[in-house]
Structures are given as C-alpha cells and as structure tokens.
Amino acid sequence: MAIFGSADIGMDLGTSVLHIVVKGKGVVFSESACVAFERETRSVISAGDEAKGMMGRTPRNIDVERPFREPHIRSFDLASKMVNSYLKDVMKKWRVSRPRLFLALPCGLTPTERQTVMEMMVDAGVRSVVPVDESVTSAIGAKLRIDQPYGRMNVDIGGARTGISVFSMGNQAKWRIDAFGGDRMDAAIMDYMRRKHNLIIGENSAEMLKINLGAARPFEPQLQEEIYGRSLVSGLPRGVMVNSDDITEALQQPIHEFVNVLHRFIEQTPPELASDIFDAGIMLSGGSARLYGLEELLAEQMGMPVYVADEPELTVARGLAELISNPDAYEKINLGSPYKEDEVSD
Secondary structure (H helix, E strand, O other), X not given: OOOOOOOEEEEEEOOOEEEEXXXXXXXXXXXXXXXXXXXXXXXXXXEOHHHHHOOXXXXXXXXXXXXXXXXXXOOHHXXXXXXXXXXXXXXXXXXXXXXXXXXXXXXXXXXXXXXHHHHHHHHOXXXXXXEEEHHHHXXXXXXXXXXXXXXXXXXXXXXXXXXXXXXXXXXXXXXXXXXXXXXXXXXXXXXXXXXXXXXXXXXXXXXXXXXXXXXXXXXXXXXXXXXEEEEOXXXXXXEEEEEHHHHHHHHHHHHHHHHHHHHHHHHOOOHHHHHHHHHHOEEEEOHHXXXXXXXXXXXXXXXXXXXXXXXXXXXXXXXXXXXXXXXXXXXXXXXXXXXXXXXXXX
C-alpha cells in the first residue's frame, strides 16, 4: 500500500552506496553513489549501478565519478543532480509529498559543505532536513545500546573511510576517522596485481577480487579466479589466474595499519570506557566489515571479542529507519546536531 501525504524519510549518503528509507517501509532504494556525465557540458548520462558499470569503459568525452568519495565533496553540481534524481524517484514511487528528511551525513565534511548538502536536499523537494551523524545511526542500526552509562564501541568500515566511535550515555565519548575502507583495499589489490603479475586492472575488477577472494586470513580451501587486464609488458589484454592467498597477501599492509590504528585508539580511551569495551567487545559495521576473517583477526590482535552486525552494509540505513519510526525513543541520544536549531527548511 502506497504512502499518501507527508511522511518522514531517511537517506544514508554513503561514499559507495546511497540508501533511502521510508517510514514504515524500511529501505526502499539502494544504488551506487556514481554519476556518469559528459565532460564538457557536465550533463548527467547515467547514475547509480548503471554508471558504476561504466567505470573504465567510457569514451574520452564521458567521465564517471563518485561525488562523495573523497573526504570533501568532489563536485557539488553532480552530487546535486544525482541526489535530486534519486529523491524525486522515491517520492513519486511511494507518493510521499514534501517529507522531512533525516540525513546521515558523510564524515569529514566542512560546515560549509554540510550546509550546502542540506540545502541541496531542500531544493530536491523535501520539507526540511534533520542532519544526523552517520556514526550514531550506524551504532543504532547495529543494535548497540549507546544510551546507557557504559562504553560501547562501533567501527563502521565504509567504502572511502572508517568511523571509529566509543559511545556512553548517548554521546560519542571518543571518535576518529581513518582512511581504511573498501577503496583502500581495492587500491592495494590493484597495486599488487601490477607488481606481481605486471597486470593493470580497473577498480571494478579489483573490487570483484576483493569480494570473491579477499580475506584477512587465508581461505581453507583456497579459492581462485581468472582476471583480465592490460599487460604492462606487451600493452595487450591478458588474463591471469589469481588465488585467494594472493589477495590475502595484497590486503595485509592496509589491514596491519588498521589494526595499529585501533590499538592506538583504545590506548587513548579513558580506562573505565576501555574496560567496558574489553568486556562487551567491538562491533563492526559497514559493507567492508564482511571481509572474510576480519572479525577473527581483529579479535586475536585486540585481545577482546569482535562482532559483525547483521547486514553490516545496512546499519546506517536501519538506524535511520529506527529514528524516523520512533524518534521519542532516542531523545536522550545526541544525534550530532539538535533537531530544531540545526534544521534546514525552505
């Protein structure tokens, strides 16, 4: 049954995938945060999963970008066109008129970028925008009780970066942003293929290898897959057989650096909160938390329990769905910005 009139919706403005949730319906939209556009006119040709599939395959006059990939927004005009299209499609399909939007903002935005993104949403047709810290919504979606007087730790491993947060009494007691994420793992695989096999592969191919063969510790039994790219020697297309041990080796450096980051983070956490974390463990969320063996490796290296949230790639979206369905239940949680004082309206 369609929703009539005004309603609350939520948007997870992820660096890799953009999710939209509708009150009472859950996640109704998931597409890659990619835009294909004509270079000179900057007119959008395609967006979403279709645009992502065009990466590395476009003619010279067409580019493909992920506007939210970097710590700062690469292109506001492309981001605006992409978001405008997505929001209007959802509002039309679900017959939602001028909704209030709960917006999980990417980490690392400047105040000016943050304000511009919120105004972008109002221009797309929403009634008002409530900005929410994506680390908070991720923790809520991972079903952590962050409103209690004890420490709980959530590590949201996304596409472009990882948000590390310790919560207590509804607030982020300590947090940091790290460059570890799916993109960094993809880059490590591309570099490994270049060094070991003299083969240049694209981002989509590297991501496929990460998903199919990637692991923090060796697979048993070993897996393998053939991958095609351009030979550094001949300059011609060439295929090589890659096994899971290759990709595990390729990922060792970024994973090792990430483990060190987590060690330093907990070392700098107040002792009482660190004690709570040692007892309760660390929750992993975000799509890259699915990497095979990462949970076990971190538990071994950190000396404490580590868990992966159910459907970790959807924790932010599920957190937004919780907020818009029952906002009174989260009144004691600092969402990052007060509802009224920080609300942008037309």
